[in-house]
Amino acid sequence: MDREFKNVSDMIKELSTGQEFKDDSLKLLRKKKLSKYLFFLRCESNFTQMELAEKLGCSQGRISKLENTHDESLSVKDLLDYAKALDLQLEVGFRKKSVKLTDLIKYHVFKIDNCLRRLTSLAKEKQDKAIVEGVTKFCIEALANISNLILNSLVDLKKIEQRTQGRTVDLIHISPPIDENLLKKENLIESKE
Amino acid sequence: MPTWIIKATNRYEKDYKDYEKKRPNELIAVLNNLDTYCNALMKLGHPLQIKAGFIHHEPKGIKAIDQKGGKQKVKLEQTRLYMYPDCENKILRLLTIGNKSSQKRDIKHCLDNI
Numbered sequence: 649m650d651r652e653f654k655n656v657s658d659m660i661k662e663l664s665t666g667q668e669f670k671d672d673s674l675k676l677l678r679k680k681k682l683s684k685y686l687f688f689l690r691c692e693s694n695f696t697q698m699e700l701a702e703k704l705g706c707s708q709g710r711i712s713k714l715e716n717t718h719d720e721s722l723s724v725k726d727l728l729d730y731a732k733a734l735d736l737q738l739e740v741g742f743r744k745k746s747v748k749l750t751d752l753i754k755y756h757v758f759k760i761d762n763c764l765r766r767l768t769s770l771a772k773e774k775q776d777k778a779i780v781e782g783v784t785k786f787c788i789e790a791l792a793n794i795s796n797l798i799l800n801s802l803v804d805l806k807k808i809e810q811r812t813q814g815r816t817v818d819l820i821h822i823s824p825p826i827d828e829n830l831l832k833k834e835n836l837i838e839s840k841e
Numbered sequence: 842m843p844t845w846i847i848k849a850t851n852r853y854e855k856d857y858k859d860y861e862k863k864r865p866n867e868l869i870a871v872l873n874n875l876d877t878y879c880n881a882l883m884k885l886g887h888p889l890q891i892k893a894g895f896i897h898h899e900p901k902g903i904k905a906i907d908q909k910g911g912k913q914k915v916k917l918e919q920t921r922l923y924m925y926p927d928c929e930n931k932i933l934r935l936l937t938i939g940n941k942s943s944q945k946r947d948i949k950h951c952l953d954n955i
Contacts, residue, residue: 650934651854653847655883656876663849663857666865673869677876687893688881696892712894715877716910 682719693734703733845931856938867920870911888926903951925955
């Protein structure tokens with residue numbers, strides 16, 4: 649039976665037999681998070697290393713090195729160059745290590761609220777029918793998407809709750825349509841004839 | 842967008858354990874490249890968009906990841922981790938790990954098992 653994993657780190661944790669090997673491999677993956685992200689950004693923009701090198705005016709080897717270096721070896725200039733070449737804006741953020749996941753979600757909700765207010769005031773400022781319609785359409789779409797995300801989490805949680813209680817009941821039970829012939833057969837309803 | 846899951850075959854698990862004992866540096870190097878590949882795959886959703894020197898395209902959509910970019914101080918043996926991205930079911934099947942001398946046999950094994 650094939651084993652399933654969510655990511656490579658989980659696989660290393662499960663399959664490695666030696667503690668030293670496990671620690672070394674996981675440490676390496678942790679140290680290259682940023683460079684792996686640069687790799688993803690280049691792929692997302694559909695550039696080969698060579699094409700990006702031409703844009704940056706450096707060698708392909710340099711790009712290859714940047715995408716596989718330890719994060720501590722990357723300079724802010726490297727990040728700025730990447731951002732410029734891929735037509736992106738570099739944003740740097742700091743947060744306390746002690747910040748909980750729930751606090752992080754709240755932080756993002758406040759950020760969303762802030763952006764939505766800016767968008768609404770833009771519509772108010774411009775007094776343009778097309779802009780107002782566009783913003784309204786976007787808000788409805790955002791409402792549906794965000795509600796859906798939260799609903800997905802709730803559904804997952806409900807499933808976990810049922811599993812821990814040893815039940816495997818569907819969240820929503822839909823009865824099959826009543827088969828009249830079957831009911832007649834079982835003498836549960838009177839035949840019209 | 843549904844996320845990809847990684848499935849390790851029995852043969853892969855056996856190869857993984859052998860490499861961990863005999864060639865740990867090579868295994869760490871291919872795992873690092875596999876992690877880079879997987880991170881991009883999870884975010885992009887399709888393997889076609891992922892372009893890198895450590896990916897080799899084998900017949901029938903099989904891909905091989907090599908050890909490039911691993912420890913510079915030690916000379917690493919050429920190593921390949923073979924996998925098959927099943928785009929329809931969003932499953933990345935890890936098939937086997939081998940070196941240059943076992944390449945033909947490894948590719949045949951992969952072709953027989955996808």
